[in-house]
Amino acid sequence: MFRTIEWLDDTSQVRLVNQTKLPLTLEHIVTNSHERIAKSIKIMEIRGAPAIGAAAGMGMALAAIESKARTMGDLLEYLENAANTLNTRPTAVNLTWATTRMLEVAKSVTGSIDDVIQRLIDEAKEIAEEDVRMCRSMGENALEFIKPGYTIQTICNAGSLATVHLGTVGAVVRIAHEKYNGDIKVYSAETRPRQQGARLTVFEFIEDDIDTTLITDGMIGTVFREGRVDCCVVGADRILRTGHIINKIGTYTMAITANYHNIPFYSVAPTSTIDMETNPKDVIIEERDPDEVRIINGEYVTVPDAKVYNPAFDMTPPELIDAIITDRGVVRNPTEEKMRKLFPK
Ligand code: MRU
Numbered sequence: 001m002f003r004t005i006e007w008l009d010d011t012s013q014v015r016l017v018n019q020t021k022l023p024l025t026l027e028h029i030v031t032n033s034h035e036r037i038a039k040s041i042k043i044m045e046i047r048g049a050p051a052i053g054a055a056a057g058m059g060m061a062l063a064a065i066e067s068k069a070r071t072m073g074d075l076l077e078y079l080e081n082a083a084n085t086l087n088t089r090p091t092a093v094n095l096t097w098a099t100t101r102m103l104e105v106a107k108s109v110t111g112s113i114d115d116v117i118q119r120l121i122d123e124a125k126e127i128a129e130e131d132v133r134m135c136r137s138m139g140e141n142a143l144e145f146i147k148p149g150y151t152i153q154t155i156c157n158a159g160s161l162a163t164v165h166l167g168t169v170g171a172v173v174r175i176a177h178e179k180y181n182g183d184i185k186v187y188s189a190e191t192r193p194r195q196q197g198a199r200l201t202v203f204e205f206i207e208d209d210i211d212t213t214l215i216t217d218g219m220i221g222t223v224f225r226e227g228r229v230d231c232c233v234v235g236a237d238r239i240l241r242t243g244h245i246i247n248k249i250g251t252y253t254m255a256i257t258a259n260y261h262n263i264p265f266y267s268v269a270p271t272s273t274i275d276m277e278t279n280p281k282d283v284i285i286e287e288r289d290p291d292e293v294r295i296i297n298g299e300y301v302t303v304p305d306a307k308v309y310n311p312a313f314d315m316t317p318p319e320l321i322d323a324i325i326t327d328r329g330v331v332r333n334p335t336e337e338k339m340r341k342l343f344p345k
Contacts, residue, residue, distance in 0.1 A: 023203035048162020053094030139171030156248035158235025243318030243334025
């Protein structure tokens with residue numbers, strides 16, 4: 001798979017895959033504007049927790065270049081405004097993790113404005129490279145749970161497109177596929193309303209010759225009862241110190257159904273997705289435009305002003321999770337004590 005997002009050194013621009021056009025068209029957006037990056041995050045041209053973190057990091061570097069600031073004070077003010085502009089989705093913690101990290105770097109550098117700008121460009125590129133390394137480590141750490149011949153149920157897209165490269169669930173599947181000579185299968189839930197499973201996960205696994213079957217979200221119970229899958233592997237937009245995971249809407253229902261059928265349920269995520277501060281009741285679950293549910297392919301499929309509830313994410317409690325798999329290691333049967341041991345800060 002190609003990289004989802006890249007920093008172009010020659011022109012100091014950012015290039016990202018426009019995911020709203022996939023799988024039919026592979027189109028890139030190339031920009032030097034942090035506001036354009038913010039728009040891409042908001043309208044989900046780029047999406048997936050680690051990918052929007054990387055985009056926000058690069059957006060901050062673009063903002064530093066754009067600012068034309070002459071004093072450190074002016075630069076920091078511009079960057080703080082840019083961070084607010086870029087933080088357009090409230091649930092995935094990677095977004096604020098990246099903008100905060102970039103602001104801290106800006107505050108810590110001593111030297112000229114040009115030195116600070118260069119340091120921010122380097123940091124944005126490092127966030128992206130780190131993401132690729134973390135994905136590989138997660139994939140390797142997950143191998144102990146995935147046996148040759150396994151069929152893995154997933155939801156949404158936690159593949160290469162949701163990260164800079166490789167994916168979280170994507171790394172688990174790809175590394176197992178490579179290690180077991182292709183003897184791995186995937187069931188991908190369609191993931192209404194934005195269909196990241198149908199549009200993105202199926203697309204990228206088929207590109208990589210991985211045996212993938214698409215189901216609608218309502219088929220999960222039947223697929224589990226018929227013994228078609230061996231385990232569930234999902235990503236996360238935020239993992240709390242309590243072991244709760246927040247992920248794409250439908251994850252909680254999948255976890256309950258997996259639990260009922262004694263199917264192991266794993267969540268895979270990088271350190272940048274861990275939030276040791278927020279309490280479960282304080283997590284903001286993004287509610288998106290009702291028309292995402294009312295309209296399919298540009299046409300209303302319901303009464304145009306039908307009342308709609310459209311939360312983009314849900315929260316799965318630790319008792320339904322067999323293991324949280326991170327780049328740092330694995331937390332089996334997660335508890336706050338075990339989470340604190342792996343993530344002391
Ligand atoms: O609304 P999205 O498409 O940004 O939601 C993405 C997910 O829920 C993914 O499962 C999550 O970000 C993990 S990605 C590695």
